[in-house]
Amino acid sequence: MRVFAPLFLAHLALAAPSPLHQVREQVASKYIIKFKDAVEISTFDDVLNSLSVNVENTYEGIFNGFAATLDASALEKLRGHPSVDYVEEDSVVSIDSLVTEPTSRWNLARISHRARGATNYIYDSSAGSGTCVYIVGTGIETTHPQFGGRAFAGANFAGGTNNDGNGHGTAMAGVVGSILYGVAKQTTLIGVKVLSDSGSGTVSNLLSGLSWITSDATTRSCPKGVMVLVALGGGYSSSVNAAVAALVNGNKFVAVHAGNDASNVGNYSPASEPSACTVGGTAADDSVSSASNTGALLDIWAPGQSILTTYLNGGTATLSGSLAAAHVAGLGAYIASLEGVSPSLLCVWLQALSTKNVLTGVPPGTVNYLAYNGNGA
Known part of the structure; x- marks a missing residue:
């Protein structure tokens, strides 16, 4: 101060x-x-x-x-x-509450197959190597064995300890890059704590976290690119949108959660920032969440219900909530490593690669694009 x-x-x-x-x-x-x-x-x-x-x-x-x-x-x-x-x-910015559900691992299979019903995850062994993903939220339990020493506590703008006392950030990191449950199993995970253990914080602290990423990324070895996951949000904020746009203009891929208020994404930040990759959540039957925000600014859909992932104390949990954005952050790292795509172009690339028009419950004026890793299955 x-x-x-x-x-x-x-x-x-x-x-x-x-x-x-x-x-x-x-x-x-x-x-x-x-x-x-x-x-x-x-x-x-x-x-x-x-x-x-x-x-x-x-x-x-x-x-x-x-x-x-x-x-x-x-x-x-x-x-x-x-x-x-x-x-x-x-x-105020905050996370959506995660709902615990019975064990499931359908999500990784879904993003690696054009048709639903598969049970195996097919991916290239590069698996996001050479990339870094910043997880902005409640922090990460970096000692979790599923991270294999690839998770780090980057910065803390929320006060208290650097540990994730909520579980949300650890769950997000698990979907992005854990050994068994992650999309990009070789990426580096960096926690940026801007929310308290209750899952709430302020725009001013979120901006501090995003500002810190711009300088910290220059000190990291991320030759294949830098991704940023912001699976939190609040009402519309010009300053949050400007910060996200600056990250994208600095050649970073930013995946954000559409929100679960059954409203238009244009009313929320960072979901309303056009340069962000805004993600809504789907279920195993290819239906979209009835609570998901929608609209012209939603870019892509990804699995978000009944997702098995890492959790506190070295454990796991099957959760529903804002995990769709974590899949897309992981896919960004995966594609950047495999194809050499510039991070700032990844959202358009993922849209082109996506499986089209298979989702049910998508309202008019919202894309029907389901995230896909391009393995050919």
């Missing part, structure tokens, strides 16, 4: 105020300030040094900006600064 001197530049109150983006579940008195794209870092530093508030998060890589708790006067002055693009209320 940084505290700066109470000196405001005289011109703060002279410019027309920048937009204030309001949200559904505001974190009281906390705001995200995004600077205009052309603003130099020196201008960014000058503004920070003019504030008499606690700056709690700073952002680079995704965009230049910061988050802070502001009173009405400071908010008004910041909105009047000519370098400010917009101000957004900080808000």
Whole structure:
């Protein structure tokens, strides 16, 4: 946390105020300030040094900006600064609850066969080698034997321990890249903890995690590409969408969960970001989840119900929820390693490769594309 001197530049109150983006579940008195794209870092530093508030998060890589708790006067002055693009209320992001169900392993077979009913998973032995997948959420139980020493605790912006005390992040990582239950069994898994053990957090901390990925990825050995899984969400957020777009523009593949509110994905972030690969969930009978968000911004479907995966304390669980996005993050790593596809182009590649028009319950205006790994079965 940084505290700066109470000196405001005289011109703060002279410019027309920048937009204030309001949200559904505001974190009281906390705001995200995004600077205009052309603003130099020196201008960014000058503004920070003019504030008499606690700056709690700073952002680079995704965009230049910061988050802070502001009173009405400071908010008004910041909105009047000519370098400010917009101000957004900080808000709540969270995971969807995972539902425990009887054991099943249908999902890997489904993404490696054109027709349903197969029981074996067919894949190339490259299996995502040379790629890295950042799992953004509750962290990962890195010591789980199913990760084979390929899982690491990257950063923690949620407070508390680095461990996954919820299970959601470990379950996601298992679908992405565990030995028995994963799509890309040789990828490197990196946990980015932005949610508490209850599964809830803030946009400001999510942005810190996404910003950290842009710098950390330059220090990793990921010659085949970097993938990012964001299987969480909240209401529409311009700043979250801008951060995801920056990751994609930086040649990273970003798979996100469509959400389970039976609504339009355009109302939620990061699901509404066009450059993200937004994923809805399906069942073993090729029906789509009735709770899944849908709409023109949904890119692809993948298995999301009754998925056997890794869980806490070295165990496993069969779960339903946001695991569809984990399949697509794993497929991104798999295809990038096998075919050498640039990460920023992977969503279009996966759409072209997908099995078309086999799903039931897909509403008009939403694609009928089921994720497929291209093995030819």
